[in-house]
Amino acid sequence: xxxxxxxxxxxxxxxxxxxxxxxxxxxxxxxxxxxxxxxxxxxxxxxxxxxxxxxxxxxxxxxxxxxxxxxxxxxxxxxxxxxxxxxxxxxxxxxxxxxxxxxxxxxxxxxxxxxxxxxxxxxxxxxxxxxxxxxxxxxxxxxxxxxxxxxxxxxxxxxxxxxxxxxxxxxxxxxxxxxxxxxxxxxxxxxxxxxxxxxxxxxxxxxxxxxxxxxxxxxxxxxxxxxxxxxxxxxxxxxxxxxxxxxxxxxxxxxxxxxxxxxxxxxxxxxxxxxxxxxxxxxxxxxxxxxxxxxxxxxxxxxxxxxxxxxxxxxxxxx
Amino acid sequence: xxxxxxxxxxxxxxxxxxxxxxxxxxxxxxxxxxxxxxxxxxxxxxxxxxxxxxxxxxxxxxxxxxxxxxxxxxxxxxxxxxxxxxxxxxxxxxxxxxxxxxxxxxxxxxxxxxxxxxxxxxxxxxxxxxxxxxxxxxxxxxxxxxxxxxxxxxxxxxxxxxxxxxxxxxxxxxxxxxxxxxxxxxxxxxxxxxxxxxxxxxxxxxxxxxxxxxxxxxxxxxxxxxxxxxxxxxxxxxxxxxxxxxxxxxxxxxxxxxxxxxxxxxxxxxxxxxxxxxxxxxx
Numbered sequence: 001x002x003x004x005x006x007x008x009x010x011x012x013x014x015x016x017x018x019x020x021x022x023x024x025x026x027x028x029x030x031x032x033x034x035x036x037x038x039x040x041x042x043x044x045x046x047x048x049x050x051x052x053x054x055x056x057x058x059x060x061x062x063x064x065x066x067x068x069x070x071x072x073x074x075x076x077x078x079x080x081x082x083x084x085x086x087x088x089x090x091x092x093x094x095x096x097x098x099x100x101x102x103x104x105x106x107x108x109x110x111x112x113x114x115x116x117x118x119x120x121x122x123x124x125x126x127x128x129x130x131x132x133x134x135x136x137x138x139x140x141x142x143x144x145x146x147x148x149x150x151x152x153x154x155x156x157x158x159x160x161x162x163x164x165x166x167x168x169x170x171x172x173x174x175x176x177x178x179x180x181x182x183x184x185x186x187x188x189x190x191x192x193x194x195x196x197x198x199x200x201x202x203x204x205x206x207x208x209x210x211x212x213x214x215x216x217x218x219x220x221x222x223x224x225x226x227x228x229x230x231x232x233x234x235x236x237x238x239x240x241x242x243x244x245x246x247x248x249x250x251x252x253x254x255x256x257x258x259x260x261x262x263x264x265x266x267x268x269x270x271x272x273x274x275x276x277x278x279x280x281x282x283x284x285x286x287x288x289x290x291x292x293x294x295x296x297x298x299x300x301x302x303x304x305x306x307x308x309x310x311x312x313x314x315x316x317x318x319x
Numbered sequence: 320x321x322x323x324x325x326x327x328x329x330x331x332x333x334x335x336x337x338x339x340x341x342x343x344x345x346x347x348x349x350x351x352x353x354x355x356x357x358x359x360x361x362x363x364x365x366x367x368x369x370x371x372x373x374x375x376x377x378x379x380x381x382x383x384x385x386x387x388x389x390x391x392x393x394x395x396x397x398x399x400x401x402x403x404x405x406x407x408x409x410x411x412x413x414x415x416x417x418x419x420x421x422x423x424x425x426x427x428x429x430x431x432x433x434x435x436x437x438x439x440x441x442x443x444x445x446x447x448x449x450x451x452x453x454x455x456x457x458x459x460x461x462x463x464x465x466x467x468x469x470x471x472x473x474x475x476x477x478x479x480x481x482x483x484x485x486x487x488x489x490x491x492x493x494x495x496x497x498x499x500x501x502x503x504x505x506x507x508x509x510x511x512x513x514x515x516x517x518x519x520x521x522x523x524x525x526x527x528x529x530x531x532x533x534x535x536x537x538x539x540x541x542x543x544x545x546x547x548x549x550x551x552x553x554x555x556x557x558x559x560x561x562x563x564x565x566x567x568x569x570x571x572x573x574x575x576x577x578x579x580x581x582x583x584x585x586x587x588x589x590x591x592x593x594x595x596x597x598x599x600x601x602x
Contacts, residue, residue, distance in 0.1 A: 055500055089502035096500075101493040106515045115511075116501050164497070171501065 005030040006174050006207040007054070007092075012067035014053055021279035023049055023062060024231045028304070031175065034205040036197075038212055038222035038239070040254070044275040046231040047211045051177050054209070055094055056084035072174055089120045093168035097180040099160035103152040109163045110136070110148030113170050120171035135166040140196055158189035165196065169206075179211045194220050215258055219243060224310075227251045230275050230286040233304060237311040247307045247318045250287050285316070293317040334595050341591020347584035351577075355401035364392035366399040366551050375567040385569040387559055393573050400551035401577065404533050407467055407552070408581075411532035412525050414471035419478025420514070420521065426479065427486030428509050437483065440476040448473040452535050456544040463546045470535055474528045481524045485517035492516075519596030526589035530582045537578055553578050 012027040024046050031037045039047050052058050054069055056076060069076040071091055076084055096102040104112060110132050117128035129148075136144035139162040152160055161181065168176055178197070182190040198221060200206055210221060218225055218239060225242045227235040227250065235248040246252045253271045260266065273290040282288055284299040291298070297316045307313040335341050354361065364382070369389035376386040384393040426436040443451065455469035489495070490513055498508050533553070539545040540554025541561070548555050553574040560570025 057496065057499055085499075085502050085504065087502070088500055094497075094500040096493050096497055098493050102497045104494045104498070104512050104516070106518075107511075120502060167497075167501065 005032050006035075006072060007031040007209070008068075008070040009050075009054065010068050010070070012050070012053060012069065013065050014049065014058065014062050015065050016278055017061055017063055019279055022065075022231065022281070023278050024053065027067070027228070027231070027233055029226045029233065029236055031207045031209055033174075033207055034201060035223045036201060036208040036210055036221050037224045037226060038210040038218040039226045039228055040212060040215065040218055041228035041234075042213065042254075042271075042275050044230075044277065045228045047213070047228055048179055049231075050228065051094065051179050051209065051211050054177060055088060055092065056081070089116060089171040089173065091173055092175040092177065093171065093173040094177040094179065095161070095164045095168050095181050097183050099157050099164055099184060102164055103160055105152050108149055108151055109155065109160075110150075113163070113167045116167055116170040132166075132170070135170060136163070139163070139166045139169075139200075140192070141166075156189075157185050158192060161185060161189075161193055162196065165193075165200075169200070169204075173206075175207045175209060177209045177211070180213070181210070182214070182217060183212075190217075197221060215255065227254070230281060231278075232286055232301075233312075233314060234287065235311075235313045235315075236304070237308075237313075241308065241311055245308075247311070247313045248315050249291050249293050249317065253290075285314075335591065338591040338594055340587040341595070344584045344587025344589075344591060347580060348588060351401060351581055351584060352405065354398055355405050358395075358398035358402055362392075362395035362398045364395040366391065366395040367549055375563060375570075377567070378569055384573045385567065387556070387567070387570050388563060393556070393570060396551040396556055397553075397573055397577055400553050400556055400574065401581075403463070403546060403550060403552040404536055404554070404578075404581070407463065407470070407536050407546070408529045408532040410467045411470040411474065412529045414467060415474040415478045415528045416521065416525050418471060418475045419524075420482050422475070423479035423482025423484075424486055424509060424514060424517075427483040428490055428513060433483075436479070440479050443472070443476040444480075448477075448531070449535055449538055452539060453542065453544060456539050461544050461547045463550075466536060466539055466545055469539070469544075470532045473535070474531060478521070478524055478528060481520050482517055485520050486513055489513045489516045519592075523589050523593040523596060526585050526592060530585035530589070533578060533581050533585075537574075 008030040010028050014024045015022045041047050113132040114128045117123045117131055133144045133148050141147050141162050182193050222239040224238050229250050235251045256269045285302050288294045288298045302314045302316045304312045304314045307318055369391040371390050373386050374390040376382055378385045382392050422436050426433045452469040452473035455472050459465035498512050537554035541558045545554045546552050556574040557571050
């Protein structure tokens, strides 16, 4: 499944404009065609920031200071704001956490998809309508021709998320960024949406960047995992490798903090403390204050180095 | 904020029809607008030609609502006056809506314009609206067009505040970001996604603007800076009857009641719309 990379992010660094505190630092990873890469980490680890940076939708208060974001051979970071806008929707699209608020409440859902089709793909309106209905059917909405005329408030959360996915796919992007796509949904609907994403990935070779803190979702869907901690990459590994033999102490702690489905019931194992906020980052390894393996060498930042085939870790304790 | 509703829950227009204030206000307004529109057919007499032998005649079979000091038929003047008063109200509403949307949306969406535009509106709001309208109308001179300008100037600041407040809320909602994520331009986002979602409070505000305009037109006419006589408007008729309040009270009572009816109708309509359009008041 690994042909050329669709997205290559290299050394991406962002900072707060006002205080010049760094948020993301030297984030490097790639996504191949048809591959699903999960970006995991606690709240505040910079997952959503990374998604917005790739989309070129960083809030005004934050700016990119270094690094490149190469999508299909073009460095998005070198393009003007207008050129990046022209690529959004066509080359890359995004689905959001809250299907409740991510659709315009006063427009029929069909219209919202048709808009993308006519404006981004240049379809005439009758063809766009037919295509929108086909897309609604494709994302698993029953009676799509009827739902085409529905307003968002008339649909359930799961259906709205399906509509969001249909709208995101309408312009046939190469890369889909999904920011916590299932967090706001209940468990059975979560499973359906994950199935849908898996089908789409298989059928149209979509590259998927999955932002999540739900390791269950990672296990379901991801080919590779990027573990982000306090804005730095802690570990990158194929999903199976990560679940079997995570090397970074933070990844191991994340995995250990999950509740167990089998075996005797045991107390959950939390990671003590919280992610440091921008501006209060410790020198050296950012996980040092919470790490049980911390030594003197952790006072300088650990580089990402190979810990196995296709497996990178940023930790002095891992050789 | 928004609760998901299933397909069985009533559509917005159904909920409007279930709202008593909206229905009563709506019927009242339709009757009044029809009366104004059909004035040439309904009016029993020429509103401008007086009968000097029947000056200040009390209500009777010939003149249902009596005559004024020129012997002109009050009912006919009232019907034609409704046309002018409603036209001034409608024009003011339109002007206030357009200017208020333009200013409020610019201030709310393009934050750099916020300070200059809103401080200007604050300066205008520092004057009581009716005083401001009087000042503008007195400066420009008495004519129908100037009355509309004066009332628009007086009502626009508040309208722009209403629009700005909604834009500030809506621009932060996730579907705006979602629209951006599929490459929509800023102008398009503002027009299609933001403004469309601000219509509710704006419509409610505009029904009140309409009512204020009808009332303020009467006030302007009363002090002589309204539409110039002999053209009948509610304000003009009341102003004409001022000197005969004791001897011929019907001259002022009839247009006074008409004004009450219109303002009541519009306020009821506005309340009904607000109940349905404002999600915070939804049960």
